[in-house]
Every structure is written in structure tokens, then in C-alpha cells.
Amino acid sequence: MSEIYERCKEAADYISSRLDAKDAIGLVLGSGLGELGNEIEDAVIVDYTDIPNFPKTTVPGHKGRLICGKLNGTKVLCMQGRFHFYEGHDMKTVAMPTRVMKLLGVRALILTNAAGGCNKTFKPGTLMFIDDFINYMGDNPLYGPNADEFGPRFPDMTKAIDPDNNALGKQCAKDLGIEVRSGVYMAFRGPNFETPAEIRFAQTIGADAVGMSTVPEILAARHCFLPVIGISCITNMAAGMTGEELTHEEVQETADRVKDQFKSLIREIVSRM
Numbered sequence: 001m002s003e004i005y006e007r008c009k010e011a012a013d014y015i016s017s018r019l020d021a022k023d024a025i026g027l028v029l030g031s032g033l034g035e036l037g038n039e040i041e042d043a044v045i046v047d048y049t050d051i052p053n054f055p056k057t058t059v060p061g062h063k064g065r066l067i068c069g070k071l072n073g074t075k076v077l078c079m080q081g082r083f084h085f086y087e088g089h090d091m092k093t094v095a096m097p098t099r100v101m102k103l104l105g106v107r108a109l110i111l112t113n114a115a116g117g118c119n120k121t122f123k124p125g126t127l128m129f130i131d132d133f134i135n136y137m138g139d140n141p142l143y144g145p146n147a148d149e150f151g152p153r154f155p156d157m158t159k160a161i162d163p164d165n166n167a168l169g170k171q172c173a174k175d176l177g178i179e180v181r182s183g184v185y186m187a188f189r190g191p192n193f194e195t196p197a198e199i200r201f202a203q204t205i206g207a208d209a210v211g212m213s214t215v216p217e218i219l220a221a222r223h224c225f226l227p228v229i230g231i232s233c234i235t236n237m238a239a240g241m242t243g244e245e246l247t248h249e250e251v252q253e254t255a256d257r258v259k260d261q262f263k264s265l266i267r268e269i270v271s272r273m
């Protein structure tokens with residue numbers, strides 16, 4: 001039995017003693033979307049600090065709670081905040097909640113984040129479905145001995161983003177009259193915002209948005225055959241594109257401005273998955 005499987009199983013065993021997440025939709029709420037967790041009905045809440053092997057979140061806006069209940073009549077298991085590589089966690093810890101969700105019986109996973117836009121046609125407040133990704137974090141949660149209990153040594157990433165659920169999400173946006181875009185998400189290590197030169201590099205190799213999360217979770221989900229979709233809220237244009245300096249406060253401000261629209265989209269997707 002692999003070490004990471006043992007760590008995940010210990011966490012899953014504790015969580016399953018507190019709640020039933022079988023056949024739930026998993027949600028990971030990024031910066032600015034944490035409020036959606038407060039709208040879950042019949043909620044059972046477990047703090048990350050109570051879960052074996054789960055670290056504490058340190059980023060503002062990430063409460064650090066696991067919430068199970070109903071959203072729009074559909075069972076969900078919601079992470080109200082995530083772990084980031086830049087907080088000092090190793091990649092296997094960053095991706096561990098994804099694998100724990102798999103062990104708990106979650107049937108699909110929706111990942112959300114705040115991101116910087118490097119596509120010149122985007123603007124702050126744009127919602128972007130992640131069609132593909134670039135891992136520029138310098139590490140990978142699948143690195144090292146393979147956890148055979150979860151998946152194969154060499155997982156294919158051609159359909160890392162589940163095409164059927166991704167198409168469903170875009171149709172939900174259309175039905176709600178919410179304008180969305182699609183693109184490639186490029187993950188940097190962080191915690192600093194990217195340099196203007198790095199953004200020019202990202203644009204050259206085909207990235208539409210940049211951020212510091214989500215890719216480890218996609219990799220882990222694909223490895224263990226957990227269908228996943230991702231949606232980015234473009235909270236700012238990336239470094240060098242406007243001539244202005246970037247701040248986390250700007251990220252939060254834009255995320256707050258579009259949160260109602262973002263929450264409506266997530267609720268609709270969950271109800272139709």
C-alpha cells in the first residue's frame with residue numbers, strides 16, 4: 001500500500017464517520033466564491049484542522065471547511081478553500097483532497113479559481129471554462145512512486161477535462177444568459193504574481209489565463225478517473241498588460257463583483273450533472 005494512499009484513506013475514514021458523500025458532486029471553491037458554501041442546505045461541516053493529514057489553510061478568503069449537504073437539490077461535498085503549493089505544502093498534500101473525494105465516492109468534481117487574464121480579449125470579471133492546461137509549477141502530484149490504488153503510472157491527459165460535463169457547463173451558462181469564454185489555464189508556482197516577461201511567454205505558448213492552483217487537482221482527478229471541470233474567474237489582467245501593479249485586494253474585489261453570477265452558474269451546473 002502506497003504512503004499517499006494510506007494518508008488519504010485515513011482522512012477519508014474520518015470524514016466518512018461524520019458525513020455521507022457517496023455520489024455527491026465535489027466542489028472546490030476558490031478565492032471570492034467561498035460564500036457559496038454557506039448556501040448549502042442540511043449542511044454537515046468538518047473543519048480541515050480536525051481531518052487527519054489535512055493542513056490548515058492560510059490564504060484570506062479560504063475558510064478551511066469541508067461541507068456536505070444539498071445545493072439546488074443535489075448532494076455536494078464542498079471544499080470551502082483549498083491548499084496551495086506556494087503555502088509550502090508538497091504537491092501530494094495539495095492534491096490529497098481530490099483523492100480523498102474519490103475514496104468517499106464523489107462522482108464528479110468542479111474546480112473554481114481566481115485567475116489573471118493574458119488573453120487580450122478578456123476583461124476583469126470574465127468567466128472562463130478551462131478546456132486545457134499547462135503545468136508550469138515545476139512539480140507534479142503524480143511524481144515519485146505511483147499510487148497504484150488510484151491509477152496508472154502514465155495517465156493520459158488528452159481528456160483531462162471531462163468533455164461531456166464541460167459541454168454541459170457551457171450550455172448551463174448559455175441557458176442562464178451568462179457570457180463565458182473558454183481557454184487554456186497555465187499554473188505558476190507563486191506566490192508572487194507573474195512578471196510581464198512571464199506573461200509574454202505564457203501568451204506565446206498558448207495560455208489564456210494564469211494562476212497558482214487547480215492544475216494539481218486536475219492531475220490527481222484524471223489519475224484516479226474522477227471526471228473534472230474547471231472554471232476561472234478572470235479577476236485582473238495579467239502583469240504588463242495594463243501598466244498597473246497587481247494586488248490580492250484587486251483579485252478579491254473583482255471576485256466579489258461577479259460572485260452572484262458565478263454562484264448562479266455553479267448552482268445550475270450542479271443541478272444538471
